[in-house]
Amino acid sequence: ISTLRVVISINIIISASTHSSSVKGKERSLTLPAEAKSSLFVLVDTKAVLLCPPDNSTAFLVIWTISPRDQPPCTRAHRRDNNETSERNCTDERISWESRPDQNPALQIDPVAITHDGCYRCEVAAADGLFGHTYYLRVLVPPKVTLFRGSDGTIVCRAAAGKPSAQIFWTPEGDCHTEEEPLGNGTVTVESKCRWEGRQVSNVSCSVSHVTGNKNLNFTLNQGVITLEFPASDLLIILYVKFSLFLVILVTVGFIYFKKANDCRISL
Template sequence: MLCPWRTANLGLLLILTVFLVTVNISWPILMGKNAVLCCPITLKYLIITWEIILKDQPSCKKAYKKETNETKETNCTDERITWVSRPDQNLDLQIRPVAITHDGYYRCIMGAPGGNFYHGYHLEVLVTPEVTLFQSRNGTVVCKAVAGKPAAQISWIPEGDCVTEQKCWNNGTVTVKSACHWEGHNVSTVTCRVSHLTGNRSLDIELLPG
């Protein structure tokens, strides 16, 4: 997988790095995919440190000192987060594969004679919800988008008399449930439309006579 940000114009990149000092990128990525986080080196550095800040975990640091060709890790226990290759050859970080627990902030700190420069990623892990549609015994039609991240949006064709609720889970996913009825509307078929960052789905159902 290519890095989400890269430029061949090193002169422009150097200007951006020097004057902005900190660059932050928001990166949504689907759970189960592989991710490569780039550390764009455009100046002479002494040490490179990747700082990884995840929810409810101590900060993990992976450092590489160029002069002695040494690496050091602090509080890093997730074996899925590694250097792409040897740090003396490639300073990028990889996650193989991305799990929901990898939601967090990743920052490459470039220690140089002129000071520290930062390139960070706000990694948002997306989870595709499981979508179901059924009609209950009392005639109400229920559409569910189960355990999605972020929460899905549910709409109906045609619109009915609906009640929508959400349930948040400890892992950050959300289940959305929408229950509708069309009494007195002379409707035979309805469509539940689920909108989500990972893709949209539509399910149809023929209404049983009440």
């Protein structure tokens, strides 16, 4: 049993002595309901409100234990009997009571940051028992998605600094290589490079799947890339046609020039 639970239990016993009642000569006993647990996913830079159930008129003590990942825990408490609020080791100003704790013991985080990942536990001591709810808070960060041509000629789809990591899909499928790079703050950059050699592809699409939403980007391959993707036989045909057109134009221009020069001599 944690120190906080011991303190709360003592307060329950003391308070129960003033709130207890007798039924057929037997004192009403305190019960400890099963604690509720839930996962809470919150988008970064938004406001999160964590409720502290239940709405019990006999509650006289509320304690929040805030344990962000890789940080020391912080404790916020409120006693209704003397309207006293206290805190210990709480330095993050973004975490506070949503309103007056004597009216609403909910906790708020505004705005939510990546560092707020962690465990948030609410304990309520009331005349009829000890109630608790633990939230496992997970902060979601949408990735920044870009689609561009890399220095090596590949088409690159990048989902930068997302949490959790994103998934990348290509249409049409190509010769692709995908890598993930953890950034140290819980976010991950995913980068996929693709080629479509040997195929007549003019447009490609990159689809990024993420829990915060999906994105699709299109890329039009330029003429140079398309030409490089033709087979060698097709390249020879294209070169032959271009050379033939050049000869036809050259002969036509030459014929017109010499004809005009000959007409000038006759008129003289």
